[in-house]
Amino acid sequence: GPVLDHCVSKKMELKKQKQEENAVMKAKEYGIKELGVKVQGPGSGSETAVKSLGTIDGIKILWFKNITPLPHNGCRPPKRRRV
Helix, strand or coil: CCCCHHHCCCCHHHHHHHHHHHHHHHHHHCCCCEEEEEECCCCCHHHHHHHHHCCCCCCEEEEEEECCCCCCCCCCCCCCCCC
16 A cells, blocks of 8 residues: 655554554544454565554454465576586
8 A cells, every 4th residue: 555755764663554454544534343353575574564554552462473485485586508
């Protein structure tokens, strides 16, 4: 979702936290009281952002799932150089 422009120069944690807060506020507008959270992306900012969501009144976090894709063996390396 859209993130505030002043957060661009700051840490990734703050960006993720702002995104999740915006999503929760929109959910509150629609009357949603229980949420399941899917997070994608590297870093420890995701977990701290979700923990901060638990402090918002009227919203209950049911589950938290990290869906970051992990490579099994990575990309194929380039051919060896022959001299």
